Amino acid sequence: MSDARSEILIRIRAALGPDPAPVEVPRAYRTAGDLAPGSPEAIDLLEDRLLDYKAHVRRVSADELPAAIAQAVADLGAEGPVVVPDGLDPAWLTGLADVVADSRTAPRSNAELDAAAAVVTAARVAIADTGTIVLDGEPDQGRRAISLVPDAHVCVVRADQVVQTVPEAVRLLAEHPARPQTWVSGPSATSDIELSRVEGVHGPRTLHVLLVV
Amino acid sequence: MSTFLGIPRRREADDEPFGPLPHPHEPLRWGESFPRAAKAALGNTQLRRNLAHATTTIRDKRARVVAEVPDWEALRDAGSAVKQQVLAELPELLARLEQSVTERGGVVHWARDADEANRIVAQIAEAKGADEVVKIKSMATQEIGLNEALAARGIAAIETDLAELIVQLADDMPSHFLVPAIHRNRTEIRDIFLARMAGAPADLSDAPRELATAAREHLRRKFLSAKVAVSGANFGVADTGTVAVVESEGNGRMCLTLPETLVTVMGIEKLVPTFTDLEVFLQLLPRSSTGERMNPYTSLWTGVTPGDGPQEFHLILLDNGRTKVLEDEVGRAALHCIRCSACLNVCPVYERVGGHAYGSVYPGPIGAILTPQLTGPSGAQSAGHDDPNASLPFASTLCGACYEVCPVKIDIPSILVDLRARAVDADRGRLVDPVAAAMKAASWAMSDAGRFAGAERAAALTHRVGGKDHVVRRLPYPGSLWTGSRDLPVPASRSFRRWWADRKESE
Numbered sequence: 001m002s003d004a005r006s007e008i009l010i011r012i013r014a015a016l017g018p019d020p021a022p023v024e025v026p027r028a029y030r031t032a033g034d035l036a037p038g039s040p041e042a043i044d045l046l047e048d049r050l051l052d053y054k055a056h057v058r059r060v061s062a063d064e065l066p067a068a069i070a071q072a073v074a075d076l077g078a079e080g081p082v083v084v085p086d087g088l089d090p091a092w093l094t095g096l097a098d099v100v101a102d103s104r105t106a107p108r109s110n111a112e113l114d115a116a117a118a119v120v121t122a123a124r125v126a127i128a129d130t131g132t133i134v135l136d137g138e139p140d141q142g143r144r145a146i147s148l149v150p151d152a153h154v155c156v157v158r159a160d161q162v163v164q165t166v167p168e169a170v171r172l173l174a175e176h177p178a179r180p181q182t183w184v185s186g187p188s189a190t191s192d193i194e195l196s197r198v199e200g201v202h203g204p205r206t207l208h209v210l211l212v213v
Numbered sequence: 214m215s216t217f218l219g220i221p222r223r224r225e226a227d228d229e230p231f232g233p234l235p236h237p238h239e240p241l242r243w244g245e246s247f248p249r250a251a252k253a254a255l256g257n258t259q260l261r262r263n264l265a266h267a268t269t270t271i272r273d274k275r276a277r278v279v280a281e282v283p284d285w286e287a288l289r290d291a292g293s294a295v296k297q298q299v300l301a302e303l304p305e306l307l308a309r310l311e312q313s314v315t316e317r318g319g320v321v322h323w324a325r326d327a328d329e330a331n332r333i334v335a336q337i338a339e340a341k342g343a344d345e346v347v348k349i350k351s352m353a354t355q356e357i358g359l360n361e362a363l364a365a366r367g368i369a370a371i372e373t374d375l376a377e378l379i380v381q382l383a384d385d386m387p388s389h390f391l392v393p394a395i396h397r398n399r400t401e402i403r404d405i406f407l408a409r410m411a412g413a414p415a416d417l418s419d420a421p422r423e424l425a426t427a428a429r430e431h432l433r434r435k436f437l438s439a440k441v442a443v444s445g446a447n448f449g450v451a452d453t454g455t456v457a458v459v460e461s462e463g464n465g466r467m468c469l470t471l472p473e474t475l476v477t478v479m480g481i482e483k484l485v486p487t488f489t490d491l492e493v494f495l496q497l498l499p500r501s502s503t504g505e506r507m508n509p510y511t512s513l514w515t516g517v518t519p520g521d522g523p524q525e526f527h528l529i530l531l532d533n534g535r536t537k538v539l540e541d542e543v544g545r546a547a548l549h550c551i552r553c554s555a556c557l558n559v560c561p562v563y564e565r566v567g568g569h570a571y572g573s574v575y576p577g578p579i580g581a582i583l584t585p586q587l588t589g590p591s592g593a594q595s596a597g598h599d600d601p602n603a604s605l606p607f608a609s610t611l612c613g614a615c616y617e618v619c620p621v622k623i624d625i626p627s628i629l630v631d632l633r634a635r636a637v638d639a640d641r642g643r644l645v646d647p648v649a650a651a652m653k654a655a656s657w658a659m660s661d662a663g664r665f666a667g668a669e670r671a672a673a674l675t676h677r678v679g680g681k682d683h684v685v686r687r688l689p690y691p692g693s694l695w696t697g698s699r700d701l702p703v704p705a706s707r708s709f710r711r712w713w714a715d716r717k718e719s720e
Contacts, residue, residue, distance in 0.1 A: 004323035008481065011536035012303050015545075023298035029287040029493070049506060104520025110437040110471060130499075130507035143521045144470040144512075148463065149437075170492035177453040177488040178317060180518045183495075183511035188463035191503055192376035192392055193399050193421040194263075195270045201375065201425050202432065203463025203510060 031171070033129065033164025042128045042162045043211060049131025053186025054199045055207040062212055065156065069120055070095025072154045072208040078117035083108065083146050085121055087139020092120070092156065102146050103139070113149035119204075120154045121147055124181075126162045127169045131186065133157060133209065134169060136179040144180055152206040155184070159213045236386065240327075240358045240574045241534075241588050243386075246601035247608045248698070250570040251562075263398045264567050271558045274504025275618070282500065291493045293622040296549035299484045300539065306451040306484050307530060313454030317516020319526040324478075326533050331362035333529055334443060334476050338368050341474050343441040349458060349465045350374035351445025352390060352552050353478045353531055355574040356587075359443065370443065371435055373464035375428050382409040388568025388576060390554040391502050396567050399424065425462075432464065442468035442523070446479035447551070448494060449528070452487045455515045456528065459498060459508045469512050475523035480531050482548040494551060497620035501553035534587035541593035543631050547583045549621045556615035556625060562608055571608065572601060578615035581605040582628045585636075595632065597639030606632035669711065672704040 035042040047057045060068040069092055073082055081098040086106070093099050100116070102108045113119075122140035126133045133155055135141040147153055163169050173181060188203030199205065237243030244250050254260060279285055299306060311321045324330035338346055346363065348354065348370050360370040360381075372381040379394040380387050383405045387393030394402065403419040406427055413427055444465070448457040456477055458465050469475060485491060491513075499508045517526050539545045557563045557577030568576035573584040585602045589595055596603050606629045615625040641649075658668040680686070685701040687693065695701060707715075 004325045004329060007325055008323055008530070008532045008536065009304050009307070011532065012307075012481075012539060015536050015539035016301065016303070020301040023294055023301050025294040025298055026287070026290050029284040029291055031492075053509070107520065114433075114437060127507070132507045137518065137521055144466065145522075148466050148470055166496050167489075167492040170489055170495070174488045177450070177455055178515040178518075180515070180521055181511075181513040182466065183507070183513075185505070185507040185509050187509070188461070189509045190375050190421075190425055190462045191271075192374070192379070192394060192462075193402055193424055195267045195274075195392060195395070196421055198421045198425050200422070201429055201462035201464070202373075202436070202467055 029167070030165060031167040033168070035128065035164040037163045037168070038160040040213075042164050043159055043213060045128035045164065046126055046131060046157075046162050047211065049128065050186065050207075050209055053131055053189075053207075055131075055186045055209055057209045057211065059211045059213050065210065065212055066092055066094045068210050069093065069154055069156070072210065073118050073120075073152075076118055076152050076206065078152065080115050080117040083113060083116045083119045083150055085140055085142025085146060087142070088120065088122060089140070096120075102142055104143060107143060108146070110145070110149060113145060116150040118152040118154055119146050119150040120156070123155055123157045123161060125169045125172050126157045127166055128162055128164045130166060132166075132169070133184045134173060135182045135184065136173065136176065137181070138179070144182055147182065147184075148203055151204055152208065153184075153187075153204040154208040154210065156210045156212060159211065162211075236358075236361055236384070238358075239588075240356055241584055242572060242600075242602055244569070244572040244601070246604040247570060247572065248604060250572060251566040251608070254566040254570045259398075260396055260567050261565060263396055264564055266398075267392065267395045268558045268564045271504055275501060275555060275558070276504075278500045278504055278506055281506070282496070288493055288496055289620055289622050292497050292551075292620055293549065295485060295490050295493060296482075296621050298486060299482065300545060300548060302486070303481065303484070303539075306486055307481060309451040310449055310454060310484060311530075313450075313452065314456075314516055314526075314528050315454075317454050319454065319516040319528055322527060322529045324529050324531050324533070327357035328362075330357050330478055330529050330531050330533070331359055333527075334359060334478070335363055335366045335368060337474065337476050337527055338363070338441050339366070341441050343368065343474075345369045345371060345435075345439065346441045346443050346476075347371050347373055347435055347439040347468050347472065348377075348442070349444040349460065349468045350377045350393070351443075351478065352574065353445045353480050354443060355387060357478070357531070357533060359478070371432075371439075373432055373436070373468060374460075375425060375462060375464075378428055378432070379405055382406070386569060387574060389557055390552045390575075390577075392554075396569070432467075436464075436467040436471055439468070439472045441474045441476065442472040443476045443478065444468060446477050446483050446528075447498065448491060449479050449484050450486075450488050450491065451484050453515055455488060455513050457491065457495075457511060457513045459495075459511045461503065461509045463510055466510050466512055469514065470522050473523055474525040474527075476527045476529065478529045478531055480533075481535055498551055498553055501555040501618065501620040537589070537591045538583070538586040540591060541586065544582065544586050544593065544628055546623050546628060547579065547586060549623050550579050550583065551621060553620055555618040555620065559614040559618050561610060561612060561614070566608075571605060573605075578609060578625045578629075579623070581608050582623075582625055582632060585632060593635070595635035595639040597636060603636045603639070606630075606636060666710070669708040673706055673708060673711075675704060 086101040086103040124136040376394040389395040399419040563577040
């Protein structure tokens with residue numbers, strides 16, 4: 001008996017026959033939107049979509065950001081430290097009292113993450129059309145676990161990171177496809193009971209998005 | 214009316230009211246043939262109410278978010294062509310995927326059938342000393358009966374998707390790709406949790422938010438301590454070795470991120486050639502399945518990332534009948550399916566009978582073309598009457614709604630017709646074929662004027678068997694084969710030829 005790999009490949013070739021006809025893929029779909037990346041219209045659209053998912057959204061200037069982060073955490077009324085990836089700009093965190101850093105080389109345990117009040121991260125890119133924020137695990141976004149286990153996620157998105165369409169974001173992400181990516185569109189949710197959407201299951205039940213404009 | 218659709222098994226009385234739907238030996242072939250199972254399902258008014266409510270909700274949501282996309286048809290065209298390209302170049306793409314995953318520290322396995330795939334998963338779990346694995350909802354692992362196979366080797370598979378958890382707790386079978394518990398309403402779900410979920414609060418209400426919170430509490434400790442996770446895959450990128458899983462609740466992220474070892478079971482057709490091809494499918498899939506602009510969470514990972522997520526990654530490439538489906542140039546389009554379930558939600562047949570009547574983990578229109586091809590004989594043949602799955606291509610009105618909503622433009626109605634022809638061909642050689650016998654008799658009678666007149670007189674005599682409305686509802690065998698599913702109008706008391714002759718005489 002041959003090994004599974006060769007046998008499956010032989011079956012496929014036999015099923016396809018000799019010289020299967022090559023297929024041309026028509027790509028008439030939009031690869032960019034009408035709204036310029038980072039434009040006020042793109043940011044309006046992103047905000048509209050995020051609110052639709054029951055995320056909290058606030059627009060702030062760069063100067064206001066540290067206070068806005070502190071406010072977002074305080075509004076949670078939750079106990080415990082705030083987890084941050086160790087590559088996050090320390091200037092953002094001046095309003096927070098209890099901060100613990102996490103990194104790939106010095107990771108916090110799952111139990112520590114579970115005890116945290118919130119996590120603060122930056123983002124890689126945001127898609128206005130779909131209200132999606134993509135994290136790609138770089139030092140200002142951190143390990144995938146830190147934006148997952150804490151019950152609240154405060155995510156900072158710069159205006160120039162906002163694109164309108166999915167293809168614009170995918171092409172940007174394709175520059176580093178091997179980075180672990182998490183696409184987040186609102187807080188965790190389920191539609192499993194009678195197909196009615198309920199926010200808040202296993203992932204963070206609160207998502208705060210701070211748009212730096 | 215009974216709702217029993219499964220293989221007989223003695224059950225405890227306290228299993229009511231959730232059963233009885235025991236786990237079958239064959240996830241792709243269980244229960245009775247579709248016509249019998251459908252008849253039973255149609256008698257279950259609770260089921261029909263639950264399904265009508267859920268499918269109407271999701272249909273409306275989908276229609277709204279699809280209408281928002283100006284280039285939807287162009288995306289469908291691209292999605293369809295990419296999937297054709299994947300099948301045409303399958304050997305090369307699979308080899309490339311294997312290479313890119315391996316280069317990034319992953320281990321690739323190949324499985325010819327369900328047993329082989331199950332054995333590989335079990336061996337990995339055993340090597341890690343795990344007697345428990347956490348699972349992300351996956352059609353591929355449903356198809357191979359992974360949970361039952363692991364249980365037989367002393368490994369518990371914990372379903373973590375809310376709907377899959379409901380199904381697992383009720384010892385039920387899934388009835389929908391996306392919402393396996395679509396046949397349950399909130400009150401039934403509350404009852405299942407109270408009876409079967411350890412630690413469920415006694416005052417649990419049937420509010421979906423409370424039920425979701427109960428599931429969160431129930432699974433949290435499992436997530437934080439699990440050693441091995443098992444997932445399916447929505448897409449595997451050949452070029453980069455990236456695997457994608459789309460989900461809503463965050464249970465997927467928990468499984469893909471926290472355990473040290475991750476095992477992904479992926480059908481060989483789930484490929485896309487390049488990373489940028491994801492820009493097509495990540496638009497088509499969420500809007501078609503949950504009717505959202507984007508699902509809450511999508512995870513993409515490539516092999517192993519040191520210091521982030523599982524440090525051991527196994528990818529199992531599964532055939533299990535797919536190469537057989539590939540043999541048929543028409544039927545192979547069923548392999549384009551991205552499991553969005555839009556075709557289930559719009560199908561007038563599915564909406565009325567539900568998923569269990571199809572006797573396969575793949576129900577609905579796509580199941581009606583996929584299941585018989587996965588389980589039938591090779592060489593684009595049908596198993597004919599002896600296989601309950603051969604009746605599945607007839608489980609459709611051919612209204613075409615499934616084709617219209619399919620994000621990758623699978624022409625399900627045409628494939629259904631093709632498969633029906635195969636089923637009829639397979640039955641041609643049977644010893645007693647009532648249709649063929651009737652046609653032969655008709656041919657004998659109609660080829661001679663005297664015999665035909667005699668037949669007309671005999672038919673006129675049956676006028677009396679009809680009721681007041683001149684309809685025959687029940688005939689003795691073999692006529693019962695016809696009247697079992699349709700009424701028969703009685704022949705006129707006088708044939709046309711008789712009437713014509715009488716008219717001429719009276720002139």
